[in-house]
Amino acid sequence: MKQKRKERIDRGIKARSDDVFSLNSFREMLYVAVPPLAPVLLLVILPLVLPSYWQKVLISTCVFALLAMSWDFLVGVGMVSLGQALFFGVGSYIAGVSNKILGVPIWIDLPIATVLGGLICTVLLTPVLRLRGVYFSMVTLVLPLMLERIIEAAGIFGGTEGITGIKTFANPFVESYVIVLVTLFALFAFRRLVTTDYGLVLKAIKDNDRAVMSVGINIYWMKAQALFITGCVGSFCGAFLTHVYGFVGMPSFALDYSILPLSAAVVGGMGTFAGSFIGAFILVPLSEALRGIGGLRIVLYSFFLVVFIVALPEGIFHYIQRKYQQFERWVEVDK
Amino acid sequence: MNDQNKRQNDADPILRVENISKSFGGVKAVVGVNFDLHEGQLLGVIGPNGSGKTTLVNLITGFLKPDQGKIVYKGKDINGWAPYRIARVGIARTFQMIRPFAELPSFKNLIIPLYSPRVKALSGGQYGDLDAVAKDYLEEVGFERESAVTYKAAGSLPHGYLKRLELAKCLALRSDLIILDELFSGLSIAELASIVPIIEKLVSEGKTVIMIEHRLRELFRIADRVVVLNYGSVIADGIPCEVMERSEVRKAYLGSE
8 A cells, every 4th residue: 555654854954064064155054053043133133123012022022931941941850840930920029129128229139139039949949859740830830829829918028019119221222132132141051051961961850860860960959950040040030020110019920920931832842942932932922912802812812822732732943943954755655 | 618708708798788678568578688798799689570679779779768777888877878879989770671861862871870970079070071981881881883873862772772771871880889680681692692791891890790680591600699589588698509409499489399
C-alpha cells in the first residue's frame, strides 16, 4: 500500500551556517543574524513609533513576556508554577512600600525590589521544594491568593485601598526603554543560560532528579537558585509596573499574572524563551485589540487560545523554526 | 586464607554495614544485614527477586534511611546523610531502571556528574572544558570517539549504550566505592565482553566495587566475594564457588535441594 509521509530535510544554508567558519556570503550571514536581530530591532523601534496608548500596551506585553520567560525557565527545572503572581505581587509591594513609605528613589528602588523580592519568594517556597509535579503547582497557586487575603484581613500596606501616589517615571520613553532593554536582556540571557553547564544541570533535574542527586549535587539548592532567578524577574516586573501606574494594591496578586504568562509560553512554544516572547507579543496585543468589541472579548480571546493550542501544540516558535531550517515535502512510501 | 585476604583483614574496612534493617509497612525488605568490605574488593550481591538487594543499595547511598543499624564509610558514620552528601564523600552508584537525561546528547549527559562538587574539588577547584572530558569518559566505556552515538539524544540510544552511559556517569565521579545495580542485565554476550574488562580495570586501579547481579556466571568470574540475600537477610557470605555449594543458597535459588 502506498502512503504519503512528510519528509523533512535541513536546508543547505542551515547546514552550512551551523558552523560559523563556513559563512561565505552576505545571504548566509543574514540567515544567521536575522533571527536574533529581529526582536532587538522590533523592540527598539516600537517605542518611537507607537501612539501613547499602544506604548502602554507594549509595556504590559513586555512584562508578560518576562513573566512567561521566567515561568518557562522554572518549568525547565521541573517546577510547574501556577503562581507567577506571587513573584509579581511581592515585587510590586516592595517597590510601593519602599518608595512611598521609606522614600527610596525609583532607580534604587527597582534593583532592591528585584533582589529582595526574589529572596522573599525563594524563602516562601523553600519548604515546598521537595514537592514535585502537581503538588508544587498547587502550593504556588494558593500562595499569592493567601498573601492577598492577609493584606486584606490585616489592613497592612494600605489594605484593600492599596498604596497610591507612588513616583512614576520621568517620561514615557524612559519607561518604555527600561522594560524593552530588560526584556531583551532576559531573552538572550535565559537562552544562553540553559546551554551552559549550569543550565544543563538544571535541565537534568527535570529529567531525573534522583540521578542528579546521586552524583553529589544538592538539587534543592539548585532548585532554590532557579526559584531565585525566576523570583527576581517576576519581582522586577511587579516593581516596574508599580512605578508605571503609581499604584500598588491587591490586584497585583491577581490570577491574571499567573495564567497569562503560562498561556503565552504554551502558545509560543515551551523551553525556548523566544516562544514565550512571541506568545506574549501575540496574546497581549490581541487581548487589547479585542477590547473594542465588548462582552464577547473573552469568548473570542479564549477561542483564539484554543485554536492556537489545537492547531500548533508544539508552539508557534517551534513551527517557525522548523520552517526556517527545513524543507518539507510529501513523499510516497510503502507501508 | 591467602595472602591477599590476610592483608585486607588487617586494614580497616572501607565500608562497614552493621545490622541494618528497613521495612516498608509490614514488609521487611532488609533484616539485620551485616558485612564488611575492604578496599580493592569486588563484592557481588545476589539473591532472588525481591530479596532486598536494591533496597540495600538505596540504604547505603542514602536514598532510603535505615530503621536501625549503622553504615560506616571510611570511618565516617554516613547513616541518615542525604544522597548528595554520600556521593560527595565517594560512593557512586548506577540505577537499575535507567533513565538518562533523555533530551541531552550522550556526551552532555556526563556534564552532570562532571559538574559535581566532588569532581570540582578533585580537579583543584576548576571545572575546565567539561565537554572534552565527557568524551574521554565515553570513549573509555566503548563509545567510539566522535561517532554519531556520542552526539545522539540519550533518549534514543539502544540498551547496550544506555548501560555504558550509566557506567560512564559513575566513573566520571572518580569515586572510591562504586555500586553497580544490575549493570549486566539485558546485555548481549558481546557487550558483556566489552564491559567486564572495564570493571576489572577499576578493581585493578584499587577501586572497591559492589555489584548487584542476576547474571551469576559472569559475576562469579570477577567477584572476590559474594553475599547472598534472601527475604532481606544474608544467608551466605564467602568466595563465589563455595557459596553456591551451600544448601540454603541452592534452596533459595532453586526452591529445593
